Amino acid sequence: MRPIIKENFSILFNENGYLELADFILKKNYQNILFLTDANTEKYCLKSFKKSICNINSKVYKIIDSNSFYYSLPHGESSKNINESIKVWDFLIQNGFKRNSLIINLGGGMVTDIGGFISSTFMRGIDFVNVPTTLLGMVDASIGGKTGIDFKNLKNIIGKFEFAKIILIDDSFLETLNDQQIISGFAEMIKHALIDSPNHWNTIREIKSLKNISKDMIYNSILTKVKIIEKDPTEKDIRKYLNYGHTLGHAIESYLLGTKRELLHGEAISVGIILESYLSCLRCKFDINKVNQIKSFVMKFYKKIDFAATDIEMVIKLLKYDKKNINDNALFVLIRNIGDPTTNNEVNIEEIKEAFRFYQD
Ligand SMILES: NC(=O)c1ccc[n+]([C@@H]2O[C@H](COP(=O)([O-])OP(=O)(O)OC[C@H]3O[C@@H](n4cnc5c(N)ncnc54)[C@H](O)[C@@H]3O)[C@@H](O)[C@H]2O)c1
Secondary structure, three states: OOOEEOOOOEEEEHHHHHHHHHHHHHHHOOOEEEEEEEHHHHHHOHHHHHHHHHOOOHHHHHHHHHHEEEEEEOOOHHHOOHHHHHHHHHHHHHOOOOOOEEEEEEEOHHHHHHHHHHHHHHHHOOEEEEEEOOHHHHHHHOOOOEEEEEEOOEEEEEEEEOOOOEEEEOHHHHHHOOHHHHHHHHHHHHHHHHHHOHHHHHHHHOOOOHHHOOHHHHHHHHHHHHHHHHHOOOOOOHHHHHHOOHHHHHHHHHHHOOOOOOOOHHHHHHHHHHHHHHHHHHHHOOOHHHHHHHHHHHHHHOOOOOOOHHHHHHHHHHHHHOOOOEOOEOEEEEEEEOOEEEEEEEOOHHHHHHHHHHHHO
């Protein structure tokens, strides 16, 4: 897989990626390196990552052996918060981290989001590298410079844009990931296909089992995101396309966060994709047959979530906190057709309720 080299960041793949990353670390001559993991990535990924990078040459081995520090967060979304950030900032200060230090975020979206946030705010910003270890991390969270934490049950409400210098994709990390996490990441691949092109969607639609996600599919999904963020890195315009399925998806995820019914990010987004495909039909004349096709494809992989009328009311209330809103109106990315998204579509409450009825049917 060819590396994707852009002005602000590079996405590197597998063996060659390790070579390039080792070169980068040598050239930058970092004073300290922090490996930020969570409990699972410390257990399943750290050893193999270190082995792959240290085997490149003895100089890198020496740097990593003598200048490295390790910090492991408790795993799970509930760690993506200000208290954990404070503990890591404290750790960096205690261990003499300065501007010429590097943080390697080795983990899923939780680790790369909070790790990017910690790096980009520590001493007004130090370099960081993302090494995603989940499918969702590889095709989405580790790419594109959105860093952040959750606050008061609101997802990603505190954060900033800052690009990782390098994103290294090593799909062998997926071997220890459980099926539920693969399903979660797959939702972003579905979204990318729907906003990208009918061809991309048709390739995704061929998948019968999530064991068959190929390197090429991962690569295409990454390319879709890159094509968009390079044109609009700070979400002034077309980057909003990436929020397809996310306006309601995020509100659902926030609403259920910390409850017994808490959903994985991708599970919430899968509901959002169905709801917003239906809204696309109501608002943008998106073909209802395609909406049904999307619904039945998504439902093959995702369990149905029950929403009582009060749940729906609460989700609608949460829409007002959506960061993409202007004034108080919830604005949606909708699609006129597959591969033809449009931004800033106002949708009224009755239409949202109708979309939930379509989902529940
Ligand atoms: N910044 C962005 O642009 C962006 C985009 C999408 C999602 N996100 C964020 O990403 C987060 C979700 O990411 P996620 O789904 O990767 O969740 P996650 O990072 O919490 O990882 C999911 C679980 O898998 C475990 N895990 C990770 N890698 C593993 C491996 N290789 N083997 C075994 N277990 C492993 C983790 O410990 C965790 O328990 C959310 O916080 C979401 O807001 C950010």
